[in-house]
Amino acid sequence: MTLKIKQKIPLKIKKIGINGEGVGNFKGTTVFVPGALKGEDVYAEIVTSERNYATAKVLKLNKKSSHRVVPMCDIYKQCGGCQIMHLAYPQQLLFKQDVLRQALQKFKPEGYETYEVRKTIGMKKPEHYRAKLQFQTRFLGEKVRAGLFAENSHKLVEIKNCLVQDETTQAIINEVTELLTFHRIPIYNERKFDGIRTVMVRRANHTGEVQLIFISSTQVELTRTIDSLTEKFPEIKTIALNINRKKSSEIYGDETEILWGERAILEGVLDYTFELSPRAFYQLNPEQTNVLYREAVKAMDASADDDLIDAYSGTGTIGRAFVGKVKSIRGMDVIAESIEDAKVNVPDGIYEVGTAETVVPKWVAEGFRATALIVDPPRTGLDNKLLDTIIATQPEKMVYVSCNVSTLARDLVKLASVYDVKYIQSVDMFPHTARTEAVVKLVRK
Structure with a gap:
């Protein structure tokens, strides 16, 4: 049967799907329910409906999984970056x-x-493990803010204390937003303005060295921002500017210029060390x-x-x-x-x-x-x-x-x-x- 949007249904969750959502079946239709766990009985409301499946949101948990935990992140639901933080880690x-x-x-x-x-x-210890962040920047409420877009949207969710992000990189991005606001650096807006659209911060686990890339749709003057950052964070070794003029979801453009510091930072894995330039891929x-x-x-x-x-x-x-x-x-x-x-x-x-x-x-x-x-x-x-x-x-x-x-x-x-x-x-x-x-x-x- 085809379920109707806003229809409310009882549902038993049979498994967790590959995107971390609960999966159940209602009268022959597969229903995906973000936030639900295997073994739970939920009362849900249909959000989208297709011929062979539907998605729903939980209205009430009638029976909770014994493996359900309270996420330690305040913006867990808004951010959407961690899909199964409500599941105990051994079960993950x-x-x-x-x-x-x-x-x-x-x-x-x-x-x-x-x-x-x-x-x-x-x-x-499955926290603060991400040594690299790529946060979008937007000017909101008279201030530059950095974070991730909410799922399936361009609505920025500001992130100032991420549970899975390396704490040094988080501290640096927080300072970056303050400096961009203070120095009135142009910030990208999809409809009107050119400027900085994304900031990448990466910290080498082996040496502690840090590099930053400002990704902008146009040239920007960052001298005073760089002076303040490098004074406060001596572990910063490289600051670069990448120009991305494309109106697309691609993060980087083809032009990258080292504005300050070294060409690369030094990282290590197993029993050897290696160089990482700003745009080079390395595991998070x-x-x-x-x-x-x-x-x-x-x-x-x-x-x-x-x-x-x-x-x-x-x-x-x-x-x-x-x-x-x-x-x-x-x-x-x-x-x-x-x-x-x-x-x-x-x-x-x-x-x-x-x-x-x-x-x-x-x-x-x-x-x-x-x-x-x-x-x-x-x-x-x-x-x-x-x-x-x-x-x-x-x-x-x-x-x-x-x-x-x-x-x-x-x-x-x-x-x-x-x-x-x-x-x-x-x-x-x-x-x-x-x-x-x-x-x-x-x-x-």
Whole structure:
């Protein structure tokens, strides 16, 4: 049946879906209920209704889950950045193991019923773990404010004390908003004004060094702001300006200029250090990145005879883990600054600017054949052209590091035709959110 908007229904929640929402069934229609937990009985009101499903909001909890907790964040509901903070942390880890199984069940790669999905590796202290923030800025109530947009909107939710954000980066962004207000720096407005639209702050866990990027739709004068920031926060080593004139949701433009300080900061993982330039990608959770990379190295089980491709290499941080373990290392990334970092971080490697789906087939055409392949793609997963190249060349060993269970399961449909999936290891990189990271060990059949 088709449910009507504002219709009120009783609902038993059968599971938690891949986006962290409760899932129930009312007279044959699947209903998604954000904030509801498995095992709960709720009284809900329909918010949207489609032919095969509906979404609803909780009006009353008739039966609460024993795993429900009170979120420690004051703006938990308004922000929407943490979807499952109302679920006790041990149960979050079980959910993230289950969400992998849900994705496999949906896409059904060959042999998925027997895949070993290992228990999620969690954190002892799952708070203040995010070492990087990207907050939108807007001028509201005579003051510059920074935070995130509420879900499915451009309404800014100001964030001044985030439970999952590194405390130093939070303190710096709070000071940034005060200084932008005081110095009357132009702030972006979708309809009228050019100016600063986003601020990125990143702190290296290994050294404590900090870098900032002001992302603006136009040139802005930041000298006095920079002087005040660097005086108050001596850990700041780099301040850059990125110009993004596009009227889109893309955060960065193509032009980045170092306004003050060093080209890069120094970060460390496992037993090595590496450089990070402002726009270079690195994992948001440094503590769990050690776990993730350790699991990736273990899953690869590389030998001294291996020629390794580190696809989507970023700054070469994963590839660096295999230095001394393999014969050769190659990688690529679309961001030129990341490749500059990779050439410093892995001096004996071969790194090129470009997409994996372009560069890898080019190398194959030139006669290079990898025996080992590690992929760490964005949430969109592997491009079809790259998948076809992998299927055609079939490196003996492959490790897939994924941040999106759905695109992972989708890609395994093709990969499982030539690879055995030995196991999937879930790693909790993002506590209190519905996202998990996964390391997949694949061996050629």
